[in-house]
Amino acid sequence: KVAKLVCHYHQWTYELDGRLLFAGTEMGADFDMQEYGLKPVQCKTAGGYIFISLAQNPPAIDDFLATLAHYMEPYDMENTKVAVQTTLMEKANWKLVL
Structure with a gap:
């Protein structure tokens, strides 16, 4: 378990509910951290892999996962x-090399 989510490259820091807490010191005075929180994603696991969709209405994936499970x-x-x-x-x- 972790207390916060931190990007080790950019140092942006998020609360576990997705709220952005820190975005560096060079973002400018007009930078609104409330606009850059994490968004919810659709997530399913199958065959040891994690499948994530960023779409608000993700396409059906269950048939694909059933086929994948066989292989x-x-x-x-x-x-x-x-x-x-x-x-x-x-x-x-x-992502193409994986």
């Missing part, structure tokens, strides 16, 4: 452990 079951991802760790430098968007 992921042999790998038991929820109980895997890191065996090897390496660093790769790719000229690509990190």
